[in-house]
Amino acid sequence: MTRVWFNRTFSNVRAVLDLIRRGDAAGEFRLVCTHPEPSFPGFVPAHEQALEPAGLSGADYVDFCLDFCRERHVDALWPGKEARLLTEQRPRFSAIGVRLLSVAAPESLERLHDKARFALEASQFHLPTPETIPFRTVAEFESAYERLRFTHDVLCIKPAKGVNGAGFRVIQEGHAGLEGLLRDGVYSIQLGCLRQLLARHPPAETWLLMEYLAGDEYSLDAVGDGRRLIALTQRRKASGGAYGQRIVARSDLTQAVSELTERFGLTGLFNAQFREGRHGPRLLEVNPRFAGGIGYTGAAGLNLPYLALRGLIQGFTEQDYQEAPRLAADMTVLEVAQYERHEVAA
Known part of the structure; x- marks a missing residue:
């Protein structure tokens, strides 16, 4: 069994953990989640949870992560908080037997986070930035x-x-x-x-x-292996008061994300944002993390979080590559909801 730690991140990690557990029928992964708040939603689907000390950052936070990995016998860390800094310290984690599941190399993460630099570079892409x-x-x-x-x-x-x-x-x-x-x-x-x-x-x-791009907005959840796009869900967000999100399969968006995967060496689960303008769709940004709407991918029948984790830990299979890039079927998902009683200590 592989123990995978999700350190402090956004509350949508709840959907990620839930989808991994749904896909992991053989029980190959044990999911550990930490956060400073006792009421954090990500604790609900995790196998284990623990509180992080509040206020840590930089080198102090890296030291905390190393200590936590040793104490909890962590095999792999899926970084949220301080992802770029933790990725820079990959050799220190490797030395204690921990795999760091970063979406990209530190230099690529910096290029993606700096939207001014990214806009300049991406202005020459297949689908350029505004x-x-x-x-x-x-x-x-x-x-x-x-x-x-x-x-x-x-x-x-x-x-x-x-x-x-x-x-x-x-x-x-x-x-x-x-x-x-x-x-x-x-x-x-x-x-x-x-x-x-x-x-x-x-x-x-x-x-x-x-x-300003006034047209439809698209949020694309993707899994890459660092060179090639493995799977993709394209969500067209509802506008004008409509409900839900439309799952689509546009070839131009698929080609654009394939280009991004190769250029930035994107590995695992990430997100890309596009929006329609007068001259067609334009690339807004690439998020080297899972998106807020990641739960829609499970409802659309494509379990990207599990596919990403299995591929990162065990390697992508021959079937994964034969089907790549695998796309979610066209449909409308009205709502992703989950209700579960969860009590926390007062």
Whole structure:
């Protein structure tokens, strides 16, 4: 039996652990989950759970991870928190017999996390990124805005480093007053307000000004072996108040993720985001981790978390390669829900 540790990560790890256990009929894996919060949802499907000390980071967190691996006899670590730093310390984990299941090499992880660098590199891909210009000062913003606004009707901003869409805003021109808040929604900012913020409080980190893509959004969950795309689920997110997500199979998106797998050496389970624009789909970002909607893949009949873990630990099979890239069948998944009583100590 292989003991696999999932250190601190997002709450959607619950779906990942649940799907692995569903696929692991032979009981080959024992799943260990840790988090600082006793009520963390990921504890429910795990075989074992433990509390992490709060506030650790950097080298101190690496030392904690090494000690935990020794104490709990961990065979493999699927890193969440400090994934890049842990990957850099792979030799130290190997020395104590622990496999680090990182999605990519440290340098590739840095390229993926830095969205300014990634946008520049990915502008030449099969499906390129939206037209993007980085900025840090009001002068740089004004120059970039004048350039992009000449060719694009609507622009948007987001930080060069961030997760879960934090900081993303669509730029609204004009002065709509309070009524504009109702019409434009929470993911917008008035151009005048943005200019004032930049003038008064220039950002400490780089931000991106981008063309806004108004079409359908696609979230692709994928498994790679570092060179080749093994399996893929393409989720088209519902818009306009519709429910659920549509599982599709677009060849252009499959080709794009195959290119990403090879270029960045993506191994195991990862996610890529695309959105339709005036000239077709554009690549938004690659997340070297599982996505928030990973549960939809199980409902669509393709158990990517189990496939990834089995492939990483035991190697992908000849059948895996014969079927690659395996795609989930076209369907609509309305909801992924799970109800289970779980009590925690007060």
